[in-house]
Amino acid sequence: xxxxTESRTAPFAPRVVALEITGACQLQCVTCFAESGPSGxxxxxxxxxxxxxxxxxxxxxxREVQLIGGEPTTHPAWPELVEHALDLRLxxxxxxxxxxxxxxxxxxxxxxxxxLATSYYSDRASEHDVIxxxxxxxxxxxxxxxxxxxxxxxxRVGIVxxxxxxxxxxxxxxxxxLGVRLIxxxxxxxxxxxxxxxxxxxxxxxxxxxxxxQAAVLPSGEVAPCVMARWLLAGNVRxxxxxxxxxxxTWRQALARVPARAHSPCDPECNPASDGSxxxxxxxxxxxxxxxx
Numbered sequence: 433x434x435x436x437t438e439s440r441t442a443p444f445a446p447r448v449v450a451l452e453i454t455g456a457c458q459l460q461c462v463t464c465f466a467e468s469g470p471s472g473x474x475x476x477x478x479x480x481x482x483x484x485x486x487x488x489x490x491x492x493x494x495r496e497v498q499l500i501g502g503e504p505t506t507h508p509a510w511p512e513l514v515e516h517a518l519d520l521r522l523x524x525x526x527x528x529x530x531x532x533x534x535x536x537x538x539x540x541x542x543x544x545x546x547x548l549a550t551s552y553y554s555d556r557a558s559e560h561d562v563i564x565x566x567x568x569x570x571x572x573x574x575x576x577x578x579x580x581x582x583x584x585x586x587x588r589v590g591i592v593x594x595x596x597x598x599x600x601x602x603x604x605x606x607x608x609x610l611g612v613r614l615i616x617x618x619x620x621x622x623x624x625x626x627x628x629x630x631x632x633x634x635x636x637x638x639x640x641x642x643x644x645x646q647a648a649v650l651p652s653g654e655v656a657p658c659v660m661a662r663w664l665l666a667g668n669v670r671x672x673x674x675x676x677x678x679x680x681x682t683w684r685q686a687l688a689r690v691p692a693r694a695h696s697p698c699d700p701e702c703n704p705a706s707d708g709s710x711x712x713x714x715x716x717x718x719x720x721x722x723x724x725x
Contacts, residue, residue, distance in 0.1 A: 444678045449489040450648040450659050454502040458531050459564040463594050465624035465660050468502040475651020479509040483516050485649055488674040490520040500527040518545050525549055530576035531569055547586040554599045555606040563594050581611035588614035633663050635691050643687040
């Protein structure tokens with residue numbers, strides 16, 4: 433069992449807690465920071481563990497939880513976790529690849545307090561599918577983006593530039609034409625599957641805002657300042673409470689290892705609070721210029 437030493441500084445109260453509930457995904461994107469894919473697993477955390485973490489996040493004053501993976505909807509208990517968070521008056525963002533959406537899931541996505549986020553790479557199927565390594569992913573994701581917009585589901589989309597001369601600008605234009613209002617772009621971060629050489633830990637690739645109002649819980653139960661900063665571990669929620677970890681000297685030490693950067697935006701996948709953490713659909717309709725290309 434790891435040692436958690438209580439910090440004497442002011443208590444850390446996260447606004448957003450990202451819950452990486454699985455490493456499984458139907459896709460196997462070439463830039464995936466979590467190196468997830470079809471052979472990924474849900475990890476050591478049980479459903480009761482995740483429910484407890486969500487309750488602890490609410491008690492710490494968090495406003496939002498983000499379900500991420502992997503593909504969070506591959507976890508059989510993801511609807512239960514969304515419902516639990518909503519019962520605690522938390523907002524919930526589901527970061528999904530939108531490759532597969534069951535018809536009965538839309539009733540949950542359209543609940544007040546639920547938001548969607550997804551990744552998009554190009555307005556051309558061939559280019560998009562090369563990055564996801566899954567033929568047909570462009571058409572399915574595009575169709576479900578259009579359906580989310582049609583149903584009025586608050587939605588943000590992140591475009592990561594991966595390939596030379598990738599059609600990022602055209603992808604933005606296509607998304608706007610579909611009715612998406614919140615779009616963010618970024619370069620590929622050399623983390624996880626995109627690390628060069630493979631397996632390299634490169635803190636300089638972090639945006640510098642990891643742990644600023646946010647924390648992440650990985651499938652193992654380990655807590656990190658961000659899903660992108662997954663090697664900066666501060667404790668495990670299967671052994672200690674989330675509050676004890678976030679107010680420990682170990683957490684402060686992890687934050688101190690994040691390189692400080694000014695005006696460097698977070699990766700689109702790791703920043704659930706890009707709309708100010710406000711769940712109101714009206715707040716998300718106005719496109720913020722600083723998140724556009």
